[in-house]
Amino acid sequence: MNIADVYKAETVKECIKLLAKHKETKIISGGTDLVIKLNEGQIEGISLVDISSIKELNFVKIEGNTIHIGSNSTFSDVLNHKSIFPKSIKGFVEALESVGSPQIRNAGTIGGNICNGSPAADSIPPLIVLGAKLTIISKKRERIVDIEDFFLGKGKVDLGSNELLKSISFDIPNEDSKLNFYKYSYRNALSITLGSVAALIDIQNNIVQDIKIATGGFSAYCIREREMEELMIGKELNEENLNYLLNSAKKIVQKRIETFPNDFKVLKNITIEGALRHVIR
Amino acid sequence: MDKLNIVGKSSFRVDGIDKISGRSIYPQDIKLKEMFHAVTLRSTVPHATFTLNTEKASKMSGVVKIFTAHDVTGKNEHGVLFKDHQVFMDRKINRIGDPLALVVAETLKEAKVAMKEIEVLYNELPGVFCPLEAMNEDAPKIHGDSNIIANMKLEKGTVDFSKCDVVVENTFKVPMVEHAFLQPESAVSYIEDDKLVVISSTQYPHWDRFELSLALGLKEENIKVLNAAVGGAFGGREDITSQIHVALATKTLKKPVKITYGREESFLAHSKRHPMTIRMKIGALKDGKITAMKNEILADSGAYASWAPSVLRKAMTHSTGPYEIENVKVNAKSVYTNNPFTGAMRGFGATQVAVGYEQIIDQLAEELGISTYEIREKNILRIGSKTGTSQTMYNSVPVDRCLEAVKKEMEIIKKKPVNKDMLTGYGIALSIYGTGYGNGFPDVSSNIAKINSDGKIEIFSGFTEVGQGAKTVMAQIASEVFNTSSSNIIINCEDTDKVPDSGTAAASRQTYNTGNAVKKSCEKLKDIILNLAQKELGLNNNIGLEVKDELVYLRTLPSMEITFKDLFSKYKDELSSKGKFVAQTTQMDDLSQGAPYWPYGFNALGVKVEIDPATGRINVVDGVFAQDVGRAINPRLVEGQMDGGFVMGLGYALYEDINLVDGEIKNRKFSSYIIPTAKDMPTLKKIIIEDPEETGPFGAKGIGESVTIPAAPAILNAIYDASKVRFTKLPVTPIEFMKKFGNKYD
Amino acid sequence: MNIQTVINGKKISVNVKNDMRLLDFLRDELELTGTKEGCSEGECGACTVLIDGSPVNSCLVMAFQIDGKEVVTIEALDEDGNLNIIKDTFLEEGAPQCGFCMPGMVLSAKGLLDQNSNPTRSDVKEAISGNLCRCTGYTTIEDAILKSAKKLGGKNG
Ligand code: FES
Ligand code: FES
Secondary structure (H helix, E strand, O other), X not given: OOEEEEEEOOOHHHHHHHHHHOOOEEEEOOOOOHHHHHHOOOOOOEEEEEOOOOHHXXXXXXXXXXXXXXXXXEHHHHHOOHHHOOHHHHHHHHHHHOOOOHHXXXXXXXXXXXXXXXXXXXXXXXXXXXXXXXXXXXXXXXXXXXXXXHEEEOOEEOOOOOOEEEEEEXXXXXXXXXXXXXXXXXXXXXXXXOEEXXXXXXXXXXXXXXXXXXXXXXXXXXXXXXXXXXXXXXXXXXXXXXXXXXXXHHXXXXXXXXXXXXXXXXXXXXXXXXXXXXXXX | OOOOOOOOOOOOOOOHHHHHXXXXXXXXXXXXXXXXXXXXEEOOOOOEEEEEEOHHHHOOOOEEEEEOHHHOOOOOOEOOOOOOEOOOOOOEEOOOOOEEEEEEEOOHHHHHHHHOOOEEEEEEOOOOOOHHHHOOOOOOOOOOOOOEEEEEEEEEOOOOHHHOOEEEEEEEEEOOEOOOOOOOOEEEEEEEOOEEEEEEOOOOHHHXXXXXXXXXXXXXXXXXXXXXXXXXXXXXXXXXXXXXXHHHHHHHHOOOEEEEXXXXXXXXXXXXXXXXXXXXXXXXXXXXXXXXXXXXXXXXXXXOOOOHHHHHHHHHHHOOOOEOOOEEEEEEEEEEOXXXXXXXXXXXXXXXXXXXXXXXXXXXXXXXXXXXXHHXXXXXXXXXXXXXXXXXXXXXXXXXXXXXXXXXXXXXXXXXXXXXXXXXXXXXXXXXXXXXXXXXXXXXXEEEEEEXXXXXXXXXXXXXXXXXXXXXXXXXXXXXXXXOOHHHEEEEOOEOOOOOEOOOOOOOOHHHHHHHHHHHHHHHHHHHHHHHHHHHHOOOOOOOEEEOOOEEEEOOEEEEEEEHHHHHHHHHHHOEEEEEEEOOOOOOOOOOOOOOOOOXXXXXXXXXXXXXXXXXXXXXXEEEEEEEEEOOOOHHHHHHHHHXXXXXXXXXXXXXXXXXXXXXXXXXXXXXXXXXXXXXXXXXXXXXXXXXXXXXXXXXXXXXXXXXXXXXHHHHHHHHHHHOOOOOEOOOOHHHHHHHHHHOOO | OEEEEEEOOEEEEEEOOOOOEHHHHXXXXXOOOOOOOOOOOOOOOOOEXXXXXXXXXXXXXXXXXXXXXXXXXXXXXXXXXXXXXXXXXXXXXXXOOOOOOHHXXXXXXXXXXXXXXXXXXXXXXXXXXXXXXXXXXXXXHHHHHHHHHHHHXXXXX
16 A cells, blocks of 8 residues: 555645645545555545545434435434435435445445445435536635536546535435435345345336436446436336336346446346336335 | 253353454464465366466565475375375466465565565466366366266166156256355474474375375474364365465475465466256156156366365265155266366365255146145155165154144245335255265264363364354363363364374264264273272272362262372373274265265254345345254254354355356455355254264264255255246346246347 | 654554555554455455544555554544444454454444444444455344444443
């Protein structure tokens, strides 16, 4: 392992100052992804800005109809507020509960999960369907980005080297909607995601009034699946329509992985079908 | 049998609290003064000749010396059966992960940095990765001029399926899997009084000492092997690894050297479970009596033989399961390839074949239209039955009792509510396991029992505590003989200088073999004590003398007594006795007929599975496990083995598979090689079946391997029951399940 | 980097190297070798310690990050009496086999029981789901944690 300098930030102000001053830095908080890469020598020679002590970014609050989560909140911190979350975001809670293990949830932060831009980050699909907004700050300015637009490529996100993700906010969906989440994995704990799907769905008299779908693991990054949504809006929730969606979803996914080996394609077909079946209900 | 006081009680583990408190010392926990650190350079291609250039690396900061094949001071070879491994490769690389060099430096960091600077030039040779192809005449050869390591046959009676009313056949494929013991390999060596001392975590310290002496060119008496705490083994620590490298470095440098593998290197360094392709054909009469079975087994031994012939023999002789079948024919082959090498792993070949015989017998029952219980009841081994090798089962054959116990409990399990959203299925499996190296091999365990100056009983035996509880079991056996608490027994087993050879902690042989040796030596020592006490107490004879709590007393006049301590002060050296036990097995004939193992252990398992029809996620949600133990020396340890063996079998059935691409292990981390977590494990009901084995210590048999065997086939049978899809290839991952379920993706 | 931290109840001020993980700092510098390394990637939980009372993988935390925090390892003195009860119960239930996972298991158990005095078996499974054990099948460990909860309930209540 090889690390140049370490700077510790206690406040947001200190942090953005440090980020402005030092190039070639990486932010470390929970460390659950970064330390593996450092230890394996995948990342070498960089400097680190440690934000794990910035308390002002560790919060969960409900203001009016909006939930705000500080980027430095660990998964466990957020889950500790489970009881004040409305039922309609159950899938968000389930997604956080499905992350790694208790140890990982106690250390890993929601901000870290988002900023890594991993294609299979568990917390992101629910946040996408909730239309979460990210508040990003640098020494010069503060800006707000739709989480959907934040991801640019595998591991690539819209975050400058001088910027810090401050918080994540989303509106509580209306009472008629429910948020379902399913993570497809090999075993019951500690498992990397084969694929995950979140759906925010409003069903009245068995008709899908509105639906938002987002997936993880079916593209270079977590994305909103508008094409799939279109197929269900206004439709009756029955086996025939569901099958139509599943078959189309497979085609949509297959198009993205045309050049991949056959085994992988089959795996993705099975995964998207199974996960969708669990969330469209 | 007399009433037992200690045997049969769940005494606490003698090493328990140290392990729980983090005080047990594994080699990685050892730090010595002026200790160097070492890292191994391993090959990254599967088949090649090569040249090394260590010049630049050896000049790097902190580097003390880089060891290669040239620096091996003895014979550059090792191996448990054949000497086909090399300490460092000198000619040809046979697999990815072959050791090429050892970098010894002042710090670990320096060693790692320098290792990157060693230049390796490979001249790649065509490799062979499929055991079937490896048998072709024109296949690349790994060692010598044939890749076939062993080709065995077994014949009993005459197999003629035309005489059967019903015949079924199938081919089963079981994967290469990993021991995944939690403690990665580590070793430390140093010089003490001109002796080379090697501390490691091994299954067999005396064998290590022997192999070290050959490779280093040292006499055995100049080497001392100390076994530190062993963080799980399961067969994966039988072939020597890290210890041979640090020993060589210390011998040359005369300084302490330490090496600790990371998880990935651990995956590369030690053996794996043999993957096998098992073709089975079985025939029965209308009434359900099985009359013929024909099996073909092909095992991939990878780049080295390790235990290949022994594993294959066990697979072959156990492929008829715990059933009496009149006519049997088996052909079994094991071949070299350029894959990772395979060797011993829990069950030692018997685990693999059970996946076949316990599924095909269910298939047969279905064809015959009888229940899975009935077919087993009709065919299981009983007292007087003969196995596939025509060995007579003369005592302790409680297969029927195991089956009955499971049948009863499964009826209760079947009455419990089912989850409507899931496919639910129930499955059972039986298994058989023959203890020991077997086949006439002189399978010796030795023990010395002594009284020490405190009047305490000390046991000296070279067995290994790998987590199974051997120390506790031996202490219980000794304390039973001496009528004292097992915590009063001092166990010495770690130091080859102090203890006699007791064979390897493998083949479920410690409780039976070493247990017998311990019991014998303790009984002899007790006789000695009684005779000396008689003399000291001035009695006419030793009738009515009893021992209890390190004291001898006269039963009719308890005030007449003498302590072991007092006896020691006078008779010191006389208070010592040796015990030796050799298991009775015979070498089989050309058609594999004979008495290859003894004793045999049995079990039965029933499970309930739930399968999510949308995703193919399979969970084992309930189960009952009945295990024949002869007699349980320590029931809690037995149950611990049952749970642990089951979960390993569950991993085999549902998750685990070494993913090889041209001989390279793609999943050599715990994030990609999936083993079960607590959330995957159901709560099993465990039933211990006691039917004392005449030749066992207090009637005990070993169970360490037996317990893992029935899990996979029982789960597969339950999956079939739930889905009507018969899976013949392990593991049944959700994706594999969905591919076949409803034939959607075939 | 100089850090102030509390390890097993003892305040220390110490220089740590930038490139040291907490796990290395504990094992190599402080010689607290009860914390084990089984995978180096947050999968096995053998390296579990408590930071400010929560179980975390010390292989995924940099040593400098414990500045201002409190770390508890398996070597900790038993200040509230809970740790010893858990350890003793692990022994009584025959939880350990090879032992390598045990320190991590005990600390995960403590992390759970400090928060939840009356856990169900599924709570217990969840709490140790980040601790792999290849030997025991987990059952005896779960039994030990459930029984510890009962004993601690008796003690505290
Ligand atoms: S060593 Fe940290 S989780 Fe395995
Ligand atoms: S006791 Fe061996 S890994 Fe848990």
